[in-house]
Amino acid sequence: MSSVVYTLYGFAIFFMVFWCAMWVVHVLALVAGRWKLHRKIVQVPIYEAPLPGVSILKPLMGVDPNLFGNLETFFTMNYPVYELLFCVEDDSDPVLMLVHKLMEKYPHVDARLFVGGCAVGVNPKINNMHLAYESAKHELIMISDSGIKMKEDTLLDMTNYMSDRVALVHQMPFTADREGFAAAYEKIFFGTVQSRIYLAADLLRINCHTGMSALLRKAPLDEVGGLKAFGIYLAEDFFYAKSLTDRGWRITVSSQPAMQNSGHCELRSFQARLQRWAKLRVAMIPLVIVFEPLSECLLLGACASWAASLLFEWDSLVFYLVHILLWFMLDWTLLRVVQNGPLPFDKLEFVCGWLLSEITRPYLFAQAVLDPLIQWRSRVYKLKWGGIAEEVKAKVKY
Template sequence: MAPLELALQGLALFGLILFIVLWLMHLISIIYVRLHLHKKSPDKQPYSKLPGVSLLKPLKGVDPNLLSNLETFFELDYPKYEILLCVQDDDDPAINVCKRLLGKYPNVDARLFVGGKKVGINPKINNLMPGYVVAKYDLVWICDSGIRVKQDTLTDMASQMTEKVGLVHGLPYVADRQGFAATLEQVYFGTSHPRSYISANVTGFKCVTGMSCLMRKDVLDQAGGLIAFAQYIAEDYFMAKAIADRGWKFAMATQVALQNSGSCSITQFQSRMIRWAKLRINMLPGTICEPIAECFVASLIIGWAAHHLFHWDVMVFFLCHCLAWFIADYIQLQGIQGGPLSFSKLDYAVAWFIRESMAIQIFLSALWDPTVRWRTGRYRLHCGGTAEEILDV
C-alpha cells in the first residue's frame, strides 16, 4: 500500500474512532443527567448531624441580581453553617448590599470582611483569605457571587460528602432570564459544556469548576491552604487536583450550580469563553485538539471518513450528523433544565447554531493572545497554569 493511501486509511480510522468517542460522550452525559440530576438524594445521615459548613462568598461590584441571589444563602435550610462575605475594596457598593442582608437576618451566623489579603496574583484568593483564616467548620463551601440556591442546596451537597469524598461540586448551569444572550448562555451550559464536563467525571477525569464547591478544609490545609493556589488564575482546577492527589474522591450534587448574573451580553459570553479556553490550553496542552470535538468540525472529519471507508456522500452525512447532534443536545438540555425550557424550539435552534459557529473563532482568539483579562487585572499565562500580573505603566 502506498504511503499516501496508508495515511488516508489512518485518517479515516481516526474519524471512525472520533465518531465512537463523541457519541459515547453524548450517551454518557444524557444518561447521567436523567439518572442523577434533580433527584432527591437519600439521607445518608440525620439532618441534625449534618456537618457544619463555612460558606466563603467572594464579592466584587453589584449587578441587578446580587441582592436576590445573595439572600438565598441567608435562607438556607441547614442546621449549622456560617456565611463569610468577602469584599476586596473599601468603596465597593457590594458592602452596602451585605450590610442590608446582615441587618435583615440578624439570627444568621454571618460576617463581612473588607480588604482581603494580598498573597498572590489570584484576586479571588486574595479576597477570600481573611474569611478562610477564621472559618470555623471542617467543610468550606466556595460559591461565586452570581450563584442562586434553593433552600435545600447545601443539604444536597453535604449529603454527598461521604467518608471517602473530599470535594462535592455542582454542574454549572444558567437560570431562566430574558434576552437572546441569556438563551445563548443557557444553551451552551446545557449542551456543549456538560457533555465534556459530565463524561470526564464519569470516566475518572477530575473536571471541576469553582462556581460552587464544597471541600474538606483539613485537606486544603494539607496542601498549604488557599495561599498555595494564589499563583494560579484557575485556582479551582489546582485545588481539585490537590484533593485528588491525596486520594479523595469527588461527587457531583444533584442540583445544578445555578448562575443568575443580572448582566448578560453576547460580548461578555465570548470574552468568558475565550478566557476559559486560554486557561485550558496553558494548563493542559492536550486541549489544543478541542476543535475536533465541536459539532461542525467533527461532522466534516467523520463525514470524510465515512466517504473514504464506505463511499457515502460527505455532505449528506455532514447534514445528518449535525441534525443528530442537534437533537441529542436538545434532549440533554431538557434533562439539565429539569422542567420546561423558557424559550421556544426556534430560539434553541438559532442559539445552538450561533454557539456552534462561534466555537472555532473563540478557540483561535484564545491562541492569538496569551494574556487574560479577569476582573480589574490583566495576566500573562505560563505553561502549567501559573500566571503573572501585567501592571500598566
C-alpha cells in the same frame, strides 16, 4: 500504496474513532444526567446523623441588578449550622451596603464581613478569600461565586454527597431562567456543551471541576498549605481538585446544578468568558489545542464525513447532515434533562442559539490561542505552561 495514501487512511481512521468516542460521551452524559441530576433529597433525622457545619465563602466585587436577591438566598437556606463569610477587596465597593443590609435583615444568620483581602498570590479571588478562609469555623468550606442563586435545600443536597472518601462536592454549572436571547444562548451552552463534558467526566471520575459552587473538606487543603497554595494559578479550582485526587480523594457532582443568575447578560461578555476559559485550558493541558476544536460538532462532522467517504465510500454530504441532526437532537434532549422542567424559550430560539454557539466556538477558540493574555476585570495576566500565572502591565480595554 504510497506513503501519502497510508497517511490519509491513518487520518481517516483517527477521525472515525474520535467521532465514535464523542457519541459515547453524548450517551454517557445522558445516562449520568438521568441517573444523578435532580434527585429527591432523603434527609436523615439529625439525631441519627448530625449534619456538619459549613463555612460559606462569598467573594464579591461590584453590584449587579440580581445580586441582592442572589445573596438573600444564602440567608434563607434550610440547613441547621452554617456561617456566611463575605469577602470584599475594596472598602469603597458599593456591594458593602448590600451585605450590611442583608445582615441587618437576617440577624439570626451567622454572617461576617472581611474587607481588604490579603496578597498571597496572583489570583485575586484567593487573595480576596484568604482572611475568611483562615477564620472559618467549620470543617467543610463552601466556595460560591457572587452570581449563584441557591434553593432552600441546595446545601443539604451537596452535603449528602460528602462521604468519607469524598473531599470535594461541586455543582455542575448551569443558569437560572432569565429573559432575552443572550440568556438563552448561555443556557444552551451550559446545558449542552458544558453539561455533556461535565457529566461524562464525573461518571468516568475525571477532574472537570469548576469553582463556581463547591463544597470542600478543609483539612486536606490545609495539608498542602490551604487555599493560598493555589494562588499562583488563575484556575485554582482545577488545581486544588487535582491536588485532592492525586492524594486518593474523590470528587463528585451533586444532583442540583449551580444556578448562575447574573443581572448582566450580554453575548459579547459571555463570549469573552468562553475565550478566557479556553486560554486557561490550553495553558493547563496543551493537548487541548488539538482535541478541543476537533470535538466541536461542525468541525468533527466535516472530518468524519471525509473519513467515511474515503473508508466506506459513503456520501459525505448525507453523512454530514445526519451527523448534525443527531447531534442537535441529543443536545436538545440533554438540555431538557438538565433543565428538568419547561424551558424559558421556544424551539426556534433554541435552534438559533444552538447554531450561533456551534458556529462561533471554533472562532473564539482560535482567538484565545492567538492572544495568550487574560483579562480579568481590571487586571491582565499572562499564563505559563502548566497554568502558572503572572500579572503583567498592560492597557485594559473597556
